[in-house]
Amino acid sequence: MSRIGKIARRTFLFGSVAVAGGVAFGVYAVRKPHDNPLKAKLAAGAATFNPWVLIDSTKITLITPHADKGQGVVSSQAALIAEELDVEFGQFETSFGQPSPAYWNTAMAEEAVPFRATDNGFAAETMRDVMGGVMKLLGFQGTGGSTTIPDSFEKLRRAGAIARETLKLAASQETGVPVEQLTTANGTVLLPDGTALPYTALAATAATLDPVGDVTLRAPDTWRMIGKPMQRLDIVAKSTGTQTYGVDVDLPGMVHATVCTNPRRSALNSFDASAALKMRGITDVVEVTNGLAVLADNTWRAMQAMQAIEFDWAAAPYPPEQDGHWTALEASFTEEARDNTWVDNGDVETALTGDLIEAEYRSPYVAHAPLEPLNAIVLVEDAHVTVWTGHQFPRQLQVEVAKITGHDADQVVLHNQYIGGSFGHRLEFEHVKQAAEIANRRRGTPVKLTYSREEDFLQDFPRHISIGRGRGKIENGQITAIDLQMAAPSVIASQTGRIGLSVPGPDSQIAAGAWNNPYTLPAFRMRAYRAPELAPTSSWRSVGAPGAGFVFDTFLDEMIHAAGADPMAERIRLMDNQIARAVIETVAEMSDWGAPLAPNQGKGVAFVESFGVPVAEVVQVTATDQGIRIDNVWAALDAGTVVDPINYENLVQGGIVFGLGHALNCEITYADGRAEQENYHAHEAMRIHQCPVIEVKALENQSKIRGLGEPPVPPAAPALGNAIFAATGQRIREMPLNRHIDFV
Amino acid sequence: MKFTVNGTEQNVDVEDDMPLLWVLREELGITGPKYGCGIAQCGACTVHLDGVAVRSCQVPASSLDGSAVTTIEGLGTPESLHAVQAAWVQHQVAQCGYCQSGQIMQAASLLETNPAPTDEDIDFVMAGNLCRCGTYPRIRAAIHSAAKALNKG
Numbered sequence: 001m002s003r004i005g006k007i008a009r010r011t012f013l014f015g016s017v018a019v020a021g022g023v024a025f026g027v028y029a030v031r032k033p034h035d036n037p038l039k040a041k042l043a044a045g046a047a048t049f050n051p052w053v054l055i056d057s058t059k060i061t062l063i064t065p066h067a068d069k070g071q072g073v074v075s076s077q078a079a080l081i082a083e084e085l086d087v088e089f090g091q092f093e094t095s096f097g098q099p100s101p102a103y104w105n106t107a108m109a110e111e112a113v114p115f116r117a118t119d120n121g122f123a124a125e126t127m128r129d130v131m132g133g134v135m136k137l138l139g140f141q142g143t144g145g146s147t148t149i150p151d152s153f154e155k156l157r158r159a160g161a162i163a164r165e166t167l168k169l170a171a172s173q174e175t176g177v178p179v180e181q182l183t184t185a186n187g188t189v190l191l192p193d194g195t196a197l198p199y200t201a202l203a204a205t206a207a208t209l210d211p212v213g214d215v216t217l218r219a220p221d222t223w224r225m226i227g228k229p230m231q232r233l234d235i236v237a238k239s240t241g242t243q244t245y246g247v248d249v250d251l252p253g254m255v256h257a258t259v260c261t262n263p264r265r266s267a268l269n270s271f272d273a274s275a276a277l278k279m280r281g282i283t284d285v286v287e288v289t290n291g292l293a294v295l296a297d298n299t300w301r302a303m304q305a306m307q308a309i310e311f312d313w314a315a316a317p318y319p320p321e322q323d324g325h326w327t328a329l330e331a332s333f334t335e336e337a338r339d340n341t342w343v344d345n346g347d348v349e350t351a352l353t354g355d356l357i358e359a360e361y362r363s364p365y366v367a368h369a370p371l372e373p374l375n376a377i378v379l380v381e382d383a384h385v386t387v388w389t390g391h392q393f394p395r396q397l398q399v400e401v402a403k404i405t406g407h408d409a410d411q412v413v414l415h416n417q418y419i420g421g422s423f424g425h426r427l428e429f430e431h432v433k434q435a436a437e438i439a440n441r442r443r444g445t446p447v448k449l450t451y452s453r454e455e456d457f458l459q460d461f462p463r464h465i466s467i468g469r470g471r472g473k474i475e476n477g478q479i480t481a482i483d484l485q486m487a488a489p490s491v492i493a494s495q496t497g498r499i500g501l502s503v504p505g506p507d508s509q510i511a512a513g514a515w516n517n518p519y520t521l522p523a524f525r526m527r528a529y530r531a532p533e534l535a536p537t538s539s540w541r542s543v544g545a546p547g548a549g550f551v552f553d554t555f556l557d558e559m560i561h562a563a564g565a566d567p568m569a570e571r572i573r574l575m576d577n578q579i580a581r582a583v584i585e586t587v588a589e590m591s592d593w594g595a596p597l598a599p600n601q602g603k604g605v606a607f608v609e610s611f612g613v614p615v616a617e618v619v620q621v622t623a624t625d626q627g628i629r630i631d632n633v634w635a636a637l638d639a640g641t642v643v644d645p646i647n648y649e650n651l652v653q654g655g656i657v658f659g660l661g662h663a664l665n666c667e668i669t670y671a672d673g674r675a676e677q678e679n680y681h682a683h684e685a686m687r688i689h690q691c692p693v694i695e696v697k698a699l700e701n702q703s704k705i706r707g708l709g710e711p712p713v714p715p716a717a718p719a720l721g722n723a724i725f726a727a728t729g730q731r732i733r734e735m736p737l738n739r740h741i742d743f744v
Numbered sequence: 745m746k747f748t749v750n751g752t753e754q755n756v757d758v759e760d761d762m763p764l765l766w767v768l769r770e771e772l773g774i775t776g777p778k779y780g781c782g783i784a785q786c787g788a789c790t791v792h793l794d795g796v797a798v799r800s801c802q803v804p805a806s807s808l809d810g811s812a813v814t815t816i817e818g819l820g821t822p823e824s825l826h827a828v829q830a831a832w833v834q835h836q837v838a839q840c841g842y843c844q845s846g847q848i849m850q851a852a853s854l855l856e857t858n859p860a861p862t863d864e865d866i867d868f869v870m871a872g873n874l875c876r877c878g879t880y881p882r883i884r885a886a887i888h889s890a891a892k893a894l895n896k897g
């Protein structure tokens with residue numbers, strides 16, 4: 001059987017959903033477009049050309065179905081449509097739209113195949129087509145895996161072009177001027193005599209036409225918006241306190257609630273809420289799965305009353321002490337637990353004889369802890385359920401809510417909200433399900449559930465822990481072999497398990513960021529081992545790559561130093577992938593690698609490719625009397641076409657701060673079955689006084705466009721560790737690094 | 745308790761220990777100040793109390809009588825931006841934006857007392873305001889721009 005055939009029979013993982021292989025579908029079903037959800041409630045005289053554009057006599061609405069948790073994708077999605085539609089920022093409204101299979105994510109399918117993301121060979125591309133068909137049939141709508149821009153880039157420009165051409169056709173019908181003589185600008189169709197017909201005035205006629213199917217996208221050199229600095233649509237609201245997030249939504253007659261569920265992630269045995277029920281403003285205490293909800297007229301009162309409740313919780317289903325988690329990983333480096341051998345090039349076994357370099361690395365559980373605590377409002381009525389929350393999987397949210405209330409999934413209406421950060425937490429459903437449980441008992445009353453920060457930490461599904469082991473051989477000053485092993489629980493199994501899916505295939509995230517490196521080594525092997533499920537975990541910004549990337553790149557750095565080579569020159573020498581090589585050469589130049597430094601200073605370089613984006617970062621540190629100070633970071637990356645250079649730079653800087661900050665001082669540890677870190681003082685990450693100057697350079701050599709949310713994160717930690725080694729001679733093999741060294 | 749918020753007189757009847765943050769958000773419907781941690785660790789709730797930047801999650805209602813509170817909504821509006829807000833727009837600081845009300849209120853207070861802060865001054869005063877999205881480089885740049893604009897004006 002061909003490689004593709006074999007792969008198709010296995011199971012595919014895409015960030016967080018699994019689909020059993022072998023789904024049968026005809027070519028017709030795959031080609032047939034999903035229905036346009038905007039048609040369902042279309043007012044008379046309003047025109048919709050596709051699921052992304054809606055125009056009536058008063059306004060233009062662009063649907064931006066991907067969730068915005070800070071990446072600025074409402075603006076980017078709108079800009080892609082606007083580029084072809086010829087409307088300017090300020091001339092349209094945006095809406096997240098309703099969940100619909102029409103918004104299936106084309107790019108998640110691309111990331112799902114077991115090939116390097118940058119492998120554009122025949123087998124990889126064919127597999128992506130097959131997976132695309134599966135995803136489309138499932139109508140899988142999701143934001144994650146840095147796929148928003150790859151998913152949207154062509155589709156949304158096409159949506160804009162179709163609407164534009166149809167509006168021109170409408171103008172031609174109304175005026176008798178042939179379409180070829182019409183142009184568009186500023187939300188109007190222009191006649192040869194200069195008359196401008198607003199799109200809104202053409203909506204009624206356009207509504208009677210079939211959308212023009214045959215459109216040609218504009219050439220990049222004619223783009224008005226793409227590649228130029230834009231002012232994000234949300235920037236004024238977010239600078240004036242007027243941006244509404246889910247946590248700010250206020251409905252008439254709303255009840256406020258907070259929950260406390262078992263911090264040991266198990267059942268509630270018993271409780272005594274008698275004192276809480278007597279407190280001011282408390283209207284009820286009700287059971288939710290594994291815990292309680294307090295209902296009140298004010299969120300603070302609900303939180304106060306919660307602290308007055310006595311709980312007896314069942315024991316944790318995982319080792320109660322952190323040591324037990326590490327022991328489980330250490331015990332997983334066995335043939336029985338081997339999840340996959342991702343690479344086995346050259347003869348590693350033969351090469352690894354005599355004097356070897358060996359090292360072991362650890363990366364801890366880390367919390368998502370977005371600044372907006374989890375929240376959701378649910379109103380259950382007989383005919384439908386209405387939800388107000390920010391979520392990355394709108395269609396699955398409908399399913400999860402409907403299971404609780406007994407409605408059909410399409411009776412669940414979602415008003416998706418701007419999100420105050422996610423980093424993966426808003427892929428989860430527990431808080432929405434709890435709000436639905438409460439609201440289902442209070443039919444007709446909107447229930448607003450807000451987590452306390454402590455509940456947000458204690459009920460997080462943190463990044464998975466991992467242990468990596470490296471063995472390597474150096475001969476004549478060169479690396480001849482590297483053998484890497486990673487052991488971790490499967491984050492994908494944990495995450496998909498919560499929505500009732502099981503994952504029979506290997507979990508690519510255990511080794512992500514390590515096996516797919518672009519170095520050419522004489523011998524390289526990468527084996528992944530699956531530890532048993534421990535604490536429940538979930539995708540954390542860049543998922544597996546921050547753990548495995550830390551291991552691979554730090555071990556490589558150790559090998560290069562042992563060989564007596566220069567960390568930058570040697571990486572460049574070993575890299576023959578042109579796109580990756582250009583990235584690392586650029587960072588060498590930006591950082592003036594090799595320039596003399598003070599004796600207490602050091603530079604470290606790291607390179608990790610994740611989500612199809614090669615990223616190289618150089619960190620410079622100074623060892624001061626108070627500890628390590630991070631002075632500068634230089635980053636070069638290639639995610640293909642730059643949509644908005646300002647937002648691009650902001651996201652890359654933010655990803656680097658995120659990667660450095662958590663490497664610095666963050667971990668979740670378990671004691672007596674519960675997470676020991678309950679608020680930011682115990683899981684601080686980076687503050688402004690620790691933030692280096694960060695310089696970013698975007699290369700555009702890749703033919704495919706990629707997302708930026710995650711790829712800048714993974715190289716930050718190894719680059720920092722490598723810099724600390726350069727400055728101090730101390731090699732740190734465990735995150736958080738402040739377990740071993742102080743920081744300013 | 746009687747006090748003013750953004751110049752408007754308010755009279756609320758709440759527990760002595762209800763924090764100002766929750767008085768603002770849920771008794772008065774002023775949602776610019778955000779709940780992030782509740783324990784003075786994140787700064788998302790920062791407002792000005794009698795002209796001084798405070799963490800509103802730590803200010804009990806009992807201490808409010810006769811005081812004047814300014815929230816981000818009172819600093820400036822989309823139609824009439826305060827210099828700090830204008831700098832925040834110019835530098836496009838926000839990502840998720842959830843921390844930014846607090847960042848801006850803290851920065852405005854810094855510039856009241858120190859019209860030309862250095863990077864070190866900025867780091868010192870802004871260290872209590874967490875940004876999970878990592879917008880610190882832009883926060884620094886925006887504060888310098890706002891300082892320049894205010895000094896010119």
Ligand code: FES
Pocket residue numbers: 778779780781782783784785786787788789790799800801802
């Ligand atoms: S909510 Fe007040 S400092 Fe975090």
Ligand code: FES
Pocket residue numbers: 070371420421838839840841842843844874875876877878879
């Ligand atoms: S912009 Fe998201 S927390 Fe600061």
